[in-house]
Amino acid sequence: MGYIVEIDRLFMKYHSQNGEIDALSDINLKIDKGEFISIIGPSGCGKSTLLSIMSGLLAQTSGDVFINGKKVSGTSFEVGYMLQKDELFDWRTILQNVMLGLEIRKMHTSENKKYVHELLKTYGLYDFKDKYPNQLSGGMRQRAALIRTLAAKPDILLLDEAFSALDYQTRLAVSEDIYTIIKKENKTAILVTHDISEGISMADRVVVLSNRPATIKNIHKIELTCNKRTPLCSREAPEFRGYFNTIWKELEVHV
Amino acid sequence: MSRVQQKDIIISKDHRAYLRNLKLKRLAILLTQIFILIAFFALWEWAADKKIIDSFITSQPSRVLKTLRNLYNEGQLFTHIRVTCVETVIGFVLGTVFGTIIAIFLWLSEFLTKVLDPYLVVLNSLPKIALGPIFIVWIGAGPEAIVVMALAISLIVTIMEVLNGFLTVDEDKIKLVKTFGANKMQILTKVVIPYNFPTIINALKINVGLSWVGVIMGEFLVSKAGLGYLIVYGGQVFQLDLVMTSVLILSVAATLMYQVVVYLEKILVKGE
Numbered sequence: 001m002g003y004i005v006e007i008d009r010l011f012m013k014y015h016s017q018n019g020e021i022d023a024l025s026d027i028n029l030k031i032d033k034g035e036f037i038s039i040i041g042p043s044g045c046g047k048s049t050l051l052s053i054m055s056g057l058l059a060q061t062s063g064d065v066f067i068n069g070k071k072v073s074g075t076s077f078e079v080g081y082m083l084q085k086d087e088l089f090d091w092r093t094i095l096q097n098v099m100l101g102l103e104i105r106k107m108h109t110s111e112n113k114k115y116v117h118e119l120l121k122t123y124g125l126y127d128f129k130d131k132y133p134n135q136l137s138g139g140m141r142q143r144a145a146l147i148r149t150l151a152a153k154p155d156i157l158l159l160d161e162a163f164s165a166l167d168y169q170t171r172l173a174v175s176e177d178i179y180t181i182i183k184k185e186n187k188t189a190i191l192v193t194h195d196i197s198e199g200i201s202m203a204d205r206v207v208v209l210s211n212r213p214a215t216i217k218n219i220h221k222i223e224l225t226c227n228k229r230t231p232l233c234s235r236e237a238p239e240f241r242g243y244f245n246t247i248w249k250e251l252e253v254h255v
Numbered sequence: 256m257s258r259v260q261q262k263d264i265i266i267s268k269d270h271r272a273y274l275r276n277l278k279l280k281r282l283a284i285l286l287t288q289i290f291i292l293i294a295f296f297a298l299w300e301w302a303a304d305k306k307i308i309d310s311f312i313t314s315q316p317s318r319v320l321k322t323l324r325n326l327y328n329e330g331q332l333f334t335h336i337r338v339t340c341v342e343t344v345i346g347f348v349l350g351t352v353f354g355t356i357i358a359i360f361l362w363l364s365e366f367l368t369k370v371l372d373p374y375l376v377v378l379n380s381l382p383k384i385a386l387g388p389i390f391i392v393w394i395g396a397g398p399e400a401i402v403v404m405a406l407a408i409s410l411i412v413t414i415m416e417v418l419n420g421f422l423t424v425d426e427d428k429i430k431l432v433k434t435f436g437a438n439k440m441q442i443l444t445k446v447v448i449p450y451n452f453p454t455i456i457n458a459l460k461i462n463v464g465l466s467w468v469g470v471i472m473g474e475f476l477v478s479k480a481g482l483g484y485l486i487v488y489g490g491q492v493f494q495l496d497l498v499m500t501s502v503l504i505l506s507v508a509a510t511l512m513y514q515v516v517v518y519l520e521k522i523l524v525k526g527e
Contacts, residue, residue: 055434081434083427091449101435104445
């Protein structure tokens with residue numbers, strides 16, 4: 001009890017005409033409320049599959065996922081999903097875009113609208129609410145995408161390589177930005193990435209996955225000495241390099 | 256600093272020259288276009304006058320004008336134009352509406368799409384004019400058969416065009432709304448249709464042309480009025496004046512209708 005996410009003996013198998021593929025094999029993981037977890041693994045190992053199952057988009061072959069103690073069976077309000085690209089709709093204004101989730105769930109009550117306006121104000125997008133996505137910078141678009149996810153008041157955020165479509169400098173700035181917002185809103189977050197530095201810099205714990213079929217190879221508790229824990233500051237902590245090297249070795253990258 | 260620059264700080268002298276050059280080029284194109292049009296009709300008139308070409312089979316601009324006047328005085332001109340235009344508009348609207356609706360149903364059911372695929376391919380390849388006699392027998396030799404002809408030509412193309420657009424929607428956009436728990440109908444209305452708005456407008460543009468083809472073909476087969484009727488009738492009685500006049504009216508009417516769709520596109524797509 002008390003865990004916000006509990007993954008219990010999770011297996012996933014894909015079927016196709018050419019045969020079957022084992023994507024996940026015996027994944028067990030417990031996550032505390034407010035934790036920031038990074039999942040790092042080689043590309044194609046099944047990281048995104050894991051997120052899809054947790055969000056209820058995909059049905060697992062066997063095993064269970066519990067969120068707030070309830071078994072996941074389909075998408076729910078409690079889980080927010082952020083994709084690789086911001087996926088803002090060009091034909092909607094920023095306000096209409098961030099209202100999308102509430103609209104689909106038929107929750108666009110005046111109370112929720114007020115909450116969205118608050119979020120836009122807090123995170124500096126209020127003046128842009130009537131603009132269209134192509135009038136915003138990459139960083140602002142990502143922030144709008146996060147507000148779209150937060151608007152439905154999820155407890156858990158799933159970030160699926162959420163920054164990898166951005167160029168390196170924007171990426172550093174955006175991950176700093178998003179991290180701060182997530183911590184401020186006191187959300188539990190699970191980030192899937194293949195970028196080791198990014199994974200360590202944001203996480204309380206890093207989960208390292210093996211090649212396919214993905215199993216949990218190791219879980220590292222990240223403890224860094226810095227004044228205020230933010231991604232940029234974490235990268236300068238003396239322990240950072242040590243974690244990087246250990247995880248790098250565990251990933252067994254062969255060229 | 257020259258006076259020109261003082262008056263207009265933002266635009267430099269070079270840029271001003273560049274803009275003037277651009278304007279001149281555009282003007283040159285327009286003038287050449289007008290010149291070609293005038294030259295074509297002048298040459299036609301002149302060659303017919305000098306008996307270089309036989310105006311009995313080529314007609315002549317002055318005779319076209321005379322025919323036009325006669326048709327107008329007899330009160331027939333606008334009747335024929337109206338009949339053809341109404342048939343085209345009805346065929347066009349029906350083709351677009353039904354084509355889009357059928358495409359939506361096909362998108363909703365992958366099974367149906369796969370089942371109907373070979374039938375669509377056959378219907379698309381089939382020259383629709385071959386169905387003309389069937390329509391006439393079933394529906395009767397009237398304007399209804401002509402509208403159905405126009406519909407037959409534009410419908411399948413619309414279905415394929417729109418469905419193809421629906422199926423090429425960015426998968427991640429669909430995944431996004433699915434994470435919010437969207438059902439199939441919501442995916443359709445929130446993502447697929449708005450995403451494909453330009454595709455649908457494009458289908459409209461193709462449909463305008465196809466509807467004209469269908470209506471004129473239909474009028475060739477059965478009709479008592481309309482521009483297609485005038486063309487066929489003129490051909491049968493060897494009145495090339497009437498044929499040429501009708502063809503010219505037709506080209507003006509078809510262009511106008513196309514421009515209306517382009518204008519609609521401007522408001523609906525670019526105005527947003």
